[in-house]
Amino acid sequence: MEMEPSRPVAEIEQFLADRGNQLLRTAALLAGSKEGGEDLLQAALERLLRRWQTIEGDPEGYLRRTLYHLAADNWRRQGAWRRQLRLLRPGLDLAAPDPFADLELRDSLVRLLRQLPPRQRAAVVARYWEELSEAEAASVLDCSVGTVKSATARGLQRLRELSGGGHGGRDATARESAKEQTR
């Protein structure tokens, strides 16, 4: 049964005051933009509110797992979204503001991180931003330790290629993303 959301708002406000900024930073890295991060965290909070009474212990773990799962879901749907957006608002890709427009971020690895397939990107954020162990990352991502290892290694390798202008390039990333989407 869903709970009445008014009562825990004060508790969640307090929780966000303590941990919100860190969670928002994670969300922004997972979403690839600051605005996307806010949307992602907002969606995760709504799920948290709906499940508040049934969550045992620290809500942060639930919220963090939800962030990763929602981000992965969004990425999986990205292909369909792009097709719809092309119909609804064609030219969006060209017109949309570049969240990395700041000169100092143009060559940032964060910008390149956005080009990784969902699983690799989540693994890299979990391991190198949140500093989670492989076992902890596997728990958050709901996958095996081996998957975390391989996704992290491939993600780093891809970032290395992209940042160094090495082998592969945009086409290879697109192929890899497409493969990831079909899994």
Place this chain on the structure above:
Amino acid sequence: MTTGLEDRLRADMERFTADLRIPHGMAAKACVQVRRRRARLRVLTASAAAVVLVASAVAGAEASGAFSSTPAAPSATAKLTAYVVRHVETALAPAQVDNLIGYTRMVFPPGVALEPSPAGIGGPQGQRSAQTPWSVGSTVRWQYGDRWTLAAYSPGGQHVFDFGLRFSGDGGTVTAVLYESRTWWTAPGQPSGPPARSGCALGGTLQLSTGRGNGWPALIRAQLACGAFSVVGHQDVDGIDAIKIAGPVSGFTLWVNPATYLPVRMTIGPVSASFEWLAPTPANLAPLHLTVPAGFRQVPPPARP
């Protein structure tokens, strides 16, 4: 082992997110969203319960013979249907819909064939054979004002033909691009009138009238005007919690967006059509310009059937 790349990655992530602060009132905003969602669920549950109650009441009344002597008051379902249908008719009125680009994707069952001619698109001499070169599995149609284009694809996804009409004043131009023969033709065209009101039983044919205010909106309005529709519930259609309306003809069902009351999907027997209604931006208008691929040869148009 730590590499330079990993250190740089950490530093970049730190720098990118350094100034992020949680917006004020985020929990309250989430709370509002949860309440709205719960309210929507309550409405849906209440609607479903009302439908069940009405159905039970109708069944009980029929069993007791209550309908035999005096006409019954309109049921809640009938009132709801009348309300929804009125809104759909308003949304599809020419004054509203003529400002939007109508995008329709139709999917046909096996054995359907469509052939372009200067008079429009129809079955090739009435044939319905999978062997014909005009065998079509799906079409994509764009309409805006006095112009529409249609791309037809075979059941296997190959481009069969493009068809476009553009009207101006009393006349216009019809153009068809035929991919199998790598040819194209153009001919004079004229917009047809609105659909006949007598066409309530759609049967096996769909006649879309052309010109401003016609096309799918006119056909759906004409169907709704035939009456005997009924709101039968809600259903998810491509992420939209659409209102489902069942028509008088078996297999005719319409789903409309509850926010705009514009159709999002329609089925007529085994044929389904998905709709989108788009703003006339330059990019959205682009598909309404028919382009003849390079190397295609112009041929005389076929005779009007």
